[in-house]
Amino acid sequence: MARKSWLPIPHNSHFSLSNLPFGIITTPTSRIPHVAVAIGNYALDLHMFSSSNGHAAGGFNDLAAIKPYLSVFSQPTLNAFAALGRPLHRQVREYLQDVFSEDTPYPDILKLNKGLQAQSLYPLDSIETHMPFHIGDYTDFYAGKNHAYTVGVLFREPNTALQPNYTHLPVAYHGRASSVVVSGTPIRRPWGQIIKDSGSDSDSTPVPVHQPCKRLDFELELGAFICRANDMGEPIPVVQAHDYIFGYVLLNDWSARDVQTWEYVPLGPFTAKNFGTSISAWVILADALEPFKAKGLENEHQVLDYLREADPEKSALDLNLEVDLTTKKGNTYTICRSNGRNLLWSYPQMIAHHTVTGCPMAVGDLLGSGTISGTREGTQGCLLEQTQGGRVPITLGHGSEKEERMYLQDGDTVRLRAWAGGRSGVEKEGELVGFGDCVGTVMPALQR
Amino acid sequence: MARKSWLPIPHNSHFSLSNLPFGIITTPTSRIPHVAVAIGNYALDLHMFSSSNGHAAGGFNDLAAIKPYLSVFSQPTLNAFAALGRPLHRQVREYLQDVFSEDTPYPDILKLNKGLQAQSLYPLDSIETHMPFHIGDYTDFYAGKNHAYTVGVLFREPNTALQPNYTHLPVAYHGRASSVVVSGTPIRRPWGQIIKDSGSDSDSTPVPVHQPCKRLDFELELGAFICRANDMGEPIPVVQAHDYIFGYVLLNDWSARDVQTWEYVPLGPFTAKNFGTSISAWVILADALEPFKAKGLENEHQVLDYLREADPEKSALDLNLEVDLTTKKGNTYTICRSNGRNLLWSYPQMIAHHTVTGCPMAVGDLLGSGTISGTREGTQGCLLEQTQGGRVPITLGHGSEKEERMYLQDGDTVRLRAWAGGRSGVEKEGELVGFGDCVGTVMPALQR
Numbered sequence: 001m002a003r004k005s006w007l008p009i010p011h012n013s014h015f016s017l018s019n020l021p022f023g024i025i026t027t028p029t030s031r032i033p034h035v036a037v038a039i040g041n042y043a044l045d046l047h048m049f050s051s052s053n054g055h056a057a058g059g060f061n062d063l064a065a066i067k068p069y070l071s072v073f074s075q076p077t078l079n080a081f082a083a084l085g086r087p088l089h090r091q092v093r094e095y096l097q098d099v100f101s102e103d104t105p106y107p108d109i110l111k112l113n114k115g116l117q118a119q120s121l122y123p124l125d126s127i128e129t130h131m132p133f134h135i136g137d138y139t140d141f142y143a144g145k146n147h148a149y150t151v152g153v154l155f156r157e158p159n160t161a162l163q164p165n166y167t168h169l170p171v172a173y174h175g176r177a178s179s180v181v182v183s184g185t186p187i188r189r190p191w192g193q194i195i196k197d198s199g200s201d202s203d204s205t206p207v208p209v210h211q212p213c214k215r216l217d218f219e220l221e222l223g224a225f226i227c228r229a230n231d232m233g234e235p236i237p238v239v240q241a242h243d244y245i246f247g248y249v250l251l252n253d254w255s256a257r258d259v260q261t262w263e264y265v266p267l268g269p270f271t272a273k274n275f276g277t278s279i280s281a282w283v284i285l286a287d288a289l290e291p292f293k294a295k296g297l298e299n300e301h302q303v304l305d306y307l308r309e310a311d312p313e314k315s316a317l318d319l320n321l322e323v324d325l326t327t328k329k330g331n332t333y334t335i336c337r338s339n340g341r342n343l344l345w346s347y348p349q350m351i352a353h354h355t356v357t358g359c360p361m362a363v364g365d366l367l368g369s370g371t372i373s374g375t376r377e378g379t380q381g382c383l384l385e386q387t388q389g390g391r392v393p394i395t396l397g398h399g400s401e402k403e404e405r406m407y408l409q410d411g412d413t414v415r416l417r418a419w420a421g422g423r424s425g426v427e428k429e430g431e432l433v434g435f436g437d438c439v440g441t442v443m444p445a446l447q448r
Numbered sequence: 449m450a451r452k453s454w455l456p457i458p459h460n461s462h463f464s465l466s467n468l469p470f471g472i473i474t475t476p477t478s479r480i481p482h483v484a485v486a487i488g489n490y491a492l493d494l495h496m497f498s499s500s501n502g503h504a505a506g507g508f509n510d511l512a513a514i515k516p517y518l519s520v521f522s523q524p525t526l527n528a529f530a531a532l533g534r535p536l537h538r539q540v541r542e543y544l545q546d547v548f549s550e551d552t553p554y555p556d557i558l559k560l561n562k563g564l565q566a567q568s569l570y571p572l573d574s575i576e577t578h579m580p581f582h583i584g585d586y587t588d589f590y591a592g593k594n595h596a597y598t599v600g601v602l603f604r605e606p607n608t609a610l611q612p613n614y615t616h617l618p619v620a621y622h623g624r625a626s627s628v629v630v631s632g633t634p635i636r637r638p639w640g641q642i643i644k645d646s647g648s649d650s651d652s653t654p655v656p657v658h659q660p661c662k663r664l665d666f667e668l669e670l671g672a673f674i675c676r677a678n679d680m681g682e683p684i685p686v687v688q689a690h691d692y693i694f695g696y697v698l699l700n701d702w703s704a705r706d707v708q709t710w711e712y713v714p715l716g717p718f719t720a721k722n723f724g725t726s727i728s729a730w731v732i733l734a735d736a737l738e739p740f741k742a743k744g745l746e747n748e749h750q751v752l753d754y755l756r757e758a759d760p761e762k763s764a765l766d767l768n769l770e771v772d773l774t775t776k777k778g779n780t781y782t783i784c785r786s787n788g789r790n791l792l793w794s795y796p797q798m799i800a801h802h803t804v805t806g807c808p809m810a811v812g813d814l815l816g817s818g819t820i821s822g823t824r825e826g827t828q829g830c831l832l833e834q835t836q837g838g839r840v841p842i843t844l845g846h847g848s849e850k851e852e853r854m855y856l857q858d859g860d861t862v863r864l865r866a867w868a869g870g871r872s873g874v875e876k877e878g879e880l881v882g883f884g885d886c887v888g889t890v891m892p893a894l895q896r
Contacts, residue, residue, distance in 0.1 A: 137585075137626050142715060163713045168656045169641050173715040174622040174722070178585050178808045179680060188681040190805030193617050193752065208616045210752045210804070232627060232724070233636040233894070256805065265611045267590060267621040268716025274622070275805035276680070304641065304658045356658070357638030357704065357723035358894075360626045446681070446806075 004102045006111050007121075009040035014419050014434025016040075017100055020093050021282035021435070022078055022247070024130040027122045033076040033130050037093075038282050038436070039100060043127050046073035048120040049110075059116060062106050063095040077134045078283065082227035082246040083363045089227070089246070090287050129281030131182045132249070133225055133364040138175040138277070139354060140221075140253060140368035142166075145297050145344035147371035147381060154389040167301045170345040170353045172370075175253075176274035180366060183250075183281050183438045189213055189410060189445040190275040192259035208262060212445030215257035215390060216408040219371040220323055220336060220381030220416055223251035223279055224347050226365040233358035239310045241348035244361065248289060248317070250280040250416045250438035251368050257384055257407065279366070280416070280438040288433050292420035294318040297344045306356055307349050315346035321372060321418045323381065325396065327403055328411030333396045335386065338379045340418070342372045383407050408442050415439040452550045454559050455569075457488035462867050462882025464488075465548055468541050469730035469883070470526055470695070472578040475570045481524040481578050485541075486730050486884070487548060491575050494521035496568035497558075507564060510554050511543040525582045526731065530675035530694040531811045537675070537694070538735050577729030579630045580697070581673055581812040586625040586725070587802060588669075588701060588816035589618050593745050593792040595819035595829060602837040615749045618793040618801045620818075623701075624722035628814060631698075631729050631886045637661055637858060637893040638723040640707035656710060660893030663705035663838060664856040667819040668771055668784060668829030668864055671699035671727055672795050674813040681806035687758045689796035692809065696737060696765070698728040698864045698886035699816050705832055705855065727814070728864070728886040736881050740868035742766035745792045754804055755797050763794035769820060769866045771829065773844065775851055776859030781844045783834065786827045788866070790820045831855050856890050863887040 005017045015021065015038040025036040025043050034047035049059040050070045057067045065088060072080040081089075099110050110116055142148055145166070152161030165171065181187075190213050195206045227246035230236050236244060253273060260272030296316030309315055319340030326332040345353075350367055373381040380386045383405065386394050393404040408414070419434030453465045463469065463486040473484040473491050482495035497507040498518045505515045513536060520528040529537075547558050558564055590596055593614070600609030613619065629635075638661050643654045675694035678684050684692060701721060708720030744764030757763055767788030774780040793801075798815055821829040828834045831853065834842050841852040856862070867882030 137624055139718075164654055165641075165656070165710055165713065169711060171711070171715055172718050174624050174718065176585055176622055176807060177625075178810050178813070181680070188806055191683065191754075192805055193613075193801075206612050208613070208752065210754050213805075232629070233891075235639065235894075259805070262613055263617060263619070264714070264716075265613065266712070266716070267619055268712075268714070270587075270620050270622065271801065271805045271807065274802070274807040304656065306639075306658050353641075353719065354722070357640055357661075357707070357719045358636055359624060359719065359722040362626050365626070443681075446683075 003097065005039070005100045006102050006104070007040055007042065007100055012432065013040050014432050014436050016432045017097055018421065018431065019284060019288050019433040020096055021284045021288070022081070022132070023282045024077060024132050025127045026130065027127050035073040035075065035078060035081055037096060038124065041124050042121050043124055045120045045122060049116065059099065059109050059120065060095070062109065063091065065091050077364070078132050079134055079364045082133070082225065085228060086243055086286065089285050093285055093287060129182060129184070132281065132283050133366070135177040135180055136362040136365045138177040138180055138366045138368070139172050140175040140370065141170050141172040141345065141350050142370040143170055143343045143345040143350065144370040144372045144381065146342050146375050147373040147385065150373065150380065150385045167299055167344070168303065170350045172350070172354070173268045175277065175368065177366070179274050180277045180279060183278055183440070185278065185440060186443045187254055187276040187278070187440045188443045189216055190256055190259070191445060192256050192271055193262060194258040195262050206262070213256040213258055214407065216442060217255045217257050217383045218323065218408065218414045219253035219255055220321055220338060221251040221253050221371055222340060222369040223249045224367045225249070225283060226361050226367070227363055229362050230355060230360055232360040235306070235358055236351050236355045236361065238307055238348050238352035241351040242286065244351055245286045245347055247283040247285040249283050250418050250435045252278040252414060252416055252438055252440060253368060253371070254278070254440070255382070257390070276440070278438050278440045280435040282436050284433060284435060289317055289420060292318045292433065294341055296341050296346060299344055306352055309346060309348060316341045316343050317420065319418045319420050321416070324415040324417065325405070326413040326415065327396065328409070329401070331397055331401055335394065336379065336381055338372050338374050338381055340372060342374055343369055410442050410444040413439060413441040451545065453487070453548045454550045454552070455488055455490065455548055460880065461488050462880050462884050464880045465545055466869065466879065467732060467736050467881040468544055469732045469736070470529070470580070471730045472525060472580050473575045474578065475575050483521040483523065483526060483529055485544060486572065489572050490569050491572055492544070493568045493570060497564065507547065507557050507568070510557065511539060513539050525812070526580050527582055527812045530673065533676060534691055534734065537733050541733055541735060577630060577632070580729065580731050581814070583625040583628055584810040584813045586623040586628055586814045586816070587620050588623040588818065589620040589793065589798050590818040591618050591791045591793040591798065592818040592820045592829065594790055594823050595821040595833065598821065598828065598833045615747055615792070616751065618798045620798070620802070621716045623725065623816065625814070627722050628725045628727060631726055631888070633726065633888060634891045635702055635724040635726070635888045636891045637664055638704055638707070639893060640704050640719055641710060642706040643710050654710070661704040661706055662855065664890060665703045665705050665831045666771065666856065666862045667701035667703055668769055668786060669699040669701055669819055670788060670817040671697045672815045673697070673731060674809050674815070675811055677810050678803060678808055680808040683754070683806055684799050684803045684809065686755055686796050686800035689799040690734065692799055693734045693795055695731040695733040697731050698866050698883045700726040700862060700864055700886055700888060701816060701819070702726065702888070703830070705838070724888070726886055726888045728883040730884050732881060732883060737765055737868060740766045740881065742789055744789050744794060747792055754800055757794060757796060764789045764791050765868065767866045767868050769864070772863040772865065773853070774861040774863065775844065776857070777849065779845055779849055783842065784827065784829055786820050786822050786829055788820060790822055791817055858890050858892040861887060861889040
């Protein structure tokens with residue numbers, strides 16, 4: 001499957017020819033956001049690619065199916081392209097794979113066309129990426145069973161760590177769409193309402209104070225973007241739900257743990273999660289991840305009919321997940337290594353449950369997976385788990401560079417990374433299908 | 449204050465000259481949605497009003513301030529008009545009040561202009577209303593303390609009915625924007641995951657089933673639309689928050705109680721609330737309700753600095769609230785009479801808390817108040833309260849027409865009504881400031 005490209009692609013690039021993720025960019029020559037794909041160290045500006053070259057349809061001259069819809073590539077979001085549906089996404093991706101293949105059947109389109117290369121191919125370090133979608137609604141699931149269990153044990157007994165509903169339905173809450181930002185956006189430490197001395201377990205009357213969050217955390221998640229709407233009142237059957245998935249991003253659900261502890265009863269997290277959610281700039285098409293489908297976590301219960309999947313062996317994605325923490329000193333530590341299979345519920349199950357009531361989904365809706373943690377030390381996708389609820393700090397580095405973290409400090413940079421198709425250091429060219437980075441730096445709280 | 453209009457306005461009309469609520473309509477002559485105001489039994493199409501009449505600015509010829517922005521009235525939502533800010537909303541409303549006044553200073557604009565009247569004034573029963581806003585995010589608060597207390601007592605002891613955080617912060621959850629619909633839209637009874645025999649209090653292992661909701665309820669709420677954005681990371685101070693409120697609607701937060709009971713731990717309501725939320729078609733400008741500001745419920749706690757209001761005596765709205773239930777037989781019963789003062793938290797407090805973390809608000813965001821219940825029988829804003837948790841049915845009618853309700857039945861129509869400025873039966877012309885109806889009929893669940 002790993003085809004070679006005439007464009008040099010570094011062997012460890014997340015953006016191999018097998019990937020071709022979609023995003024929104026501005027370039028040195030155009031400050032108007034347009035659709036692009038990433039390949040190796042380059043972005044192909046599909047607005048330029050589709051509108052010049054002397055052909056009527058530009059670089060898409062040899063793909064008849066897309067010709068009526070070329071304006072989608074000149075939009076400032078992926079919504080219009082996504083709305084064309086998975087069969088067209090597939091054709092566009094396969095066509096572009098052909099265009100970039102060493103043995104391309106269309107050498108005149110780009111390989112031998114230095115003019116169009118100059119107009120449409122930009123080094124990644126020369127462009128800016130932007131929010132890939134206008135998000136309608138954002139829902140965050142809680143499908144990372146290991147995370148839910150570990151967090152449950154912190155606050156309850158092991159045998160009641162998971163709520164009774166957990167294995168019967170994909171638990172979720174509606175999130176805040178307006179605070180979803182693209183990778184690279186700084187995250188300001190929020191103020192919030194917090195219980196004074198929240199470390200104590202005394203049962204005296206809690207006294208809240210208004211102060212900057214002291215327990216700022218990240219959460220390692222996947223996100224999926226929706227590419228098809230259902231009518232209100234019409235549930236999406238689980239076996240059709242994959243047709244509604246445009247593709248995937250990495251997602252950091254920044255969390256103010258001290259705010260969350262106090263506010264979340266009885267209606268769930270609110271301000272603890274509404275100050276910023278980061279997503280990767282490049283969206284991997286669902287098709288590009290098809291080869292990496294694998295079994296997720298086993299559910300001990302037989303699930304209800306409307307959640308029963310066609311192929312439970314392919315419910316999750318075999319993705320390598322990593323979290324790097326770069327401290328203010330400039331040192332970088334990989335503090336988490338997990339895998340996308342650590343989910344109890346699949347995206348089709350999430351969609352089927354979300355719409356079981358007839359809730360309408362729209363193109364551009366974003367669904368977070370929940371924190372994807374393993375069970376062992378070093379596999380946990382947030383600091384709440386890693387520090388056992390803020391009780392045992394993690395150690396970074398050695399000797400004079402040694403630092404500790406209970407929660408995030410101002411100036412800390414959190415970088416999520418994920419890829420399929422190889423192990424770090426042993427990849428072959430054209431093999432990796434990755435997201436690039438989902439990164440954010442913690443800015444100090446506002447002064448009052 | 450009650451000015452008389454040259455246009456006949458019925459004495460009991462919600463749409464007096466003191467009101468002039470804004471909405472989105474299509475008319476017999478235009479199927480393209482435009483901005484309108486309601487007055488008496490008419491809607492004034494502001495697209496037609498502002499674009500014809502021989503003047504450069506049409507009917508707005510004598511209001512210089514709005515002339516650069518006339519295109520806002522030709523939009524299919526109120527978002528662009530709302531974004532102009534409260535000072536302009538005020539000028540437009542006052543100008544239109546002048547235009548419609550018996551002693552109008554601008555008689556040539558409309559009063560004596562039969563041509564423009566024919567082009568822009570439509571009987572309400574000849575037009576269709578549409579969603580007034582494109583909603584970005586929808587948040588539902590829980591500020592109805594009597595509701596929270598009564599529901600808390602149903603599930604816990606009276607002294608723990610309210611959670612410890614309740615009197616310190618306005619509890620809320622992020623809702624589902626895509627399922628907010630305009631008054632008149634039918635609501636299909638949702639399917640959901642429900643515990644078999646959910647009436648029993650046994651502590652045996654719960655067994656969920658997939659079935660149509662059997663405990664479908666309404667919730668009587670207000671909603672507020674946002675007309676101004678804050679930058680991400682910048683909280684909105686409570687004393688400035690009223691500048692962010694465009695206006696108010698009535699809101700019915702339809703709820704599947706049996707779904708909610710099972711799913712809501714630990715992240716709050718999800719599918720129990722995402723199948724439909726109805727709002728009234730006409731949005732009353734914040735200015736029109738200024739004269740009806742009144743004290744809300746007393747908070748026993750001193751609230752934190754960021755929630756402290758300039759004038760706590762004017763934290764709520766003195767609105768008469770009613771709920772009518774029309775059964776399939778066609779009989780109508782008023783099953784609830786409440787008042788807008790039954791809220792513990794004001795809208796400025798809700799906005800200040802929502803953004804305390806720096807959460808960005810956008811023009812068109814919708815904030816629900818939570819269920820506005822009184823404490824006595826007949827004042828409770830949902831069936832969950834009225835039937836004591838589904839234990840004691842309410843009785844409708846007498847003799848051969850007698851019916852009972854524990855929860856809503858297919859074919860039931862729920863109509864919320866609210867108005868300020870008079871008591872039913874004793875209004876004077878020009879006095880009432882009301883929302884019209886917020887109505888929805890329950891359709892049977894889909895067959896499987």
